[in-house]
Amino acid sequence: MTIRFTLTLTTEGGAHGAAAHPVTVSLDRAALSPETLGLTLSEGKTILAELQAAIVAEQVAAHERAARPCPACGILRSVKGHHPLTCRSAFGTLPLTVRRLRRCACGSDAAAGERASFSPVADLLPERTTPEMLYLETRWGSLVSFGLAARMLSDVLPLDRPVAPERVRRHLHAVMAREEAAMGEEPHGWAWSGCQRDLNEMPLPNGPAYVGVDGGFVRDRAGSWFEVIAGKSISGFDRHAPEATPSPPAKCFAFVQTHDDRPRRRLLDVLTAQGYAANQKLVLMSDGGDSVRRLVSCISSESEHVLDWFHVTMRLTVLGQMIKGACPADPSWTEERLRDLDRLKWLLWHGHARQAVDAAQWIADEAWAIEDDAKSDTKAKLKRLRTAAEEVVTYLERNAAQIVDYGERHRAGERISTGFVESTVNQVIAKRFCKRQSMRWTPAGAHLTLQARTRALNGDLADCFRRQWPGFQLPCPEPQEEMGSFACPQPASPPNPIAHIL
Numbered sequence: 001m002t003i004r005f006t007l008t009l010t011t012e013g014g015a016h017g018a019a020a021h022p023v024t025v026s027l028d029r030a031a032l033s034p035e036t037l038g039l040t041l042s043e044g045k046t047i048l049a050e051l052q053a054a055i056v057a058e059q060v061a062a063h064e065r066a067a068r069p070c071p072a073c074g075i076l077r078s079v080k081g082h083h084p085l086t087c088r089s090a091f092g093t094l095p096l097t098v099r100r101l102r103r104c105a106c107g108s109d110a111a112a113g114e115r116a117s118f119s120p121v122a123d124l125l126p127e128r129t130t131p132e133m134l135y136l137e138t139r140w141g142s143l144v145s146f147g148l149a150a151r152m153l154s155d156v157l158p159l160d161r162p163v164a165p166e167r168v169r170r171h172l173h174a175v176m177a178r179e180e181a182a183m184g185e186e187p188h189g190w191a192w193s194g195c196q197r198d199l200n201e202m203p204l205p206n207g208p209a210y211v212g213v214d215g216g217f218v219r220d221r222a223g224s225w226f227e228v229i230a231g232k233s234i235s236g237f238d239r240h241a242p243e244a245t246p247s248p249p250a251k252c253f254a255f256v257q258t259h260d261d262r263p264r265r266r267l268l269d270v271l272t273a274q275g276y277a278a279n280q281k282l283v284l285m286s287d288g289g290d291s292v293r294r295l296v297s298c299i300s301s302e303s304e305h306v307l308d309w310f311h312v313t314m315r316l317t318v319l320g321q322m323i324k325g326a327c328p329a330d331p332s333w334t335e336e337r338l339r340d341l342d343r344l345k346w347l348l349w350h351g352h353a354r355q356a357v358d359a360a361q362w363i364a365d366e367a368w369a370i371e372d373d374a375k376s377d378t379k380a381k382l383k384r385l386r387t388a389a390e391e392v393v394t395y396l397e398r399n400a401a402q403i404v405d406y407g408e409r410h411r412a413g414e415r416i417s418t419g420f421v422e423s424t425v426n427q428v429i430a431k432r433f434c435k436r437q438s439m440r441w442t443p444a445g446a447h448l449t450l451q452a453r454t455r456a457l458n459g460d461l462a463d464c465f466r467r468q469w470p471g472f473q474l475p476c477p478e479p480q481e482e483m484g485s486f487a488c489p490q491p492a493s494p495p496n497p498i499a500h501i502l
Contacts, residue, residue, distance in 0.1 A: 045158035067120035072108035142452035212421035351405035364389035
């Protein structure tokens with residue numbers, strides 16, 4: 001027994017009342033089997049294409065009928081002719097034939113410099129691509145490579161022809177370029193300004209907000225590398241919310257340092273989206289580089305720049321390994337220098353920056369003192385040790401103002417390290433631009449792709465489309481990647497500074 005299914009599309013509320021439009025799709029089913037259960041993918045694509053063609057034809061006709069009368073005098077505009085128009089949607093390409101109307105003789109609908117005729121449908125669809133299709137191309141193109149995003153779109157959506165990777169890249173850049181043009185100007189001077197009396201009268205702020213910033217490198221088309229800055233903002237606890245209420249989700253941001261001219265505005269927009277108040281404490285943590293130091297300067301009167309403990313200990317760990325292998329013939333010298341390194345760690349852990357600089361310089365001087373009398377192979381090791389120690393001295397001198405009492409902060413349950421940013425650099429930069437990616441980037445292209453990727457990871461990409469198309473909707477809430485949570489566990493007892501460092 002064969003069963004035939006016929007689909008019929010009914011239009012209600014049109015200019016001609018209710019009307020039935022037969023959809024030329026017939027489905028024949030015989031005995032039930034796994035391969036004939038329901039619709040096949042090809043049949044689903046055919047049905048959706050037929051339904052969309054009938055729906056769009058009625059929508060275009062209704063819009064042209066509504067645009068034909070002159071809004072001033074009510075006289076029907078004359079039709080100059082018809083021309084083809086192609087629009088791309090998530091359900092395939094739409095070949096349309098639209099009217100071109102002459103402007104009314106009363107002159108009320110014509111401005112200076114405009115043509116004597118116009119197309120209502122073409123003026124309504126300047127993008128030639130539906131917002132939903134643009135959203136899918138932008139989101140998938142930011143999360144995976146452009147080629148893989150194009151193949152995914154062609155496999156999943158009922159498209160009549162494959163999507164080109166260049167089209168995905170071009171549309172992603174166009175969407176993000178429009179967002180960049182709408183972003184505010186870079187603040188000059190203090191970003192959060194006002195009278196101190198007004199700040200004192202504001203309600204009690206929430207817990208401190210932590211912003212961690214770090215950098216990564218992306219290969220350009222010439223084979224060299226350029227720096228990309230990535231960061232994450234973690235909001236503290238909400239003082240006015242119940243204890244069971246979770247803290248606001250973390251948000252990430254990124255930009256190409258040599259291309260972006262508004263990095264502080266980008267950071268301020270992220271803080272504003274998380275509800276940051278002018279009287280709320282803001283702890284900015286970085287590795288002390290010159291590029292990130294300029295980014296976190298003059299944000300707020302309640303802001304504080306802290307040197308990241310993780311990057312400090314990374315340098316000291318390398319220095320300790322070089323001490324162990326510098327002079328193996330004299331174990332007593334090695335033990336003395338390791339004790340000097342422990343003292344250096346203790347001074348840094350308790351925030352004594354000036355004494356820490358002297359301790360690091362002492363290690364460099366001790367390596368230089370025995371360098372001339374050492375053998376050739378040992379001399380080269382001592383020279384590298386001295387150079388590394390002098391680099392630590394320079395690093396500590398440049399960032400002395402950002403060195404705090406890490407032990408006290410750790411015992412108070414505050415953050416002292418940007419470990420949460422290391423995962424952000426891997427998620428935002430490495431997975432899309434470096435790891436197993438043979439594509440080379442321009443600074444402008446990488447910057448626009450970073451803006452789309454961070455918005456997709458934060459769950460804010462749909463807001464970009466709603467600002468352009470207020471009626472844009474998603475079938476379900478926009479997913480947000482896990483960007484970390486706020487957690488500062490209180491230690492049971494004060495830790496041993498040296499043991500904690502190691």
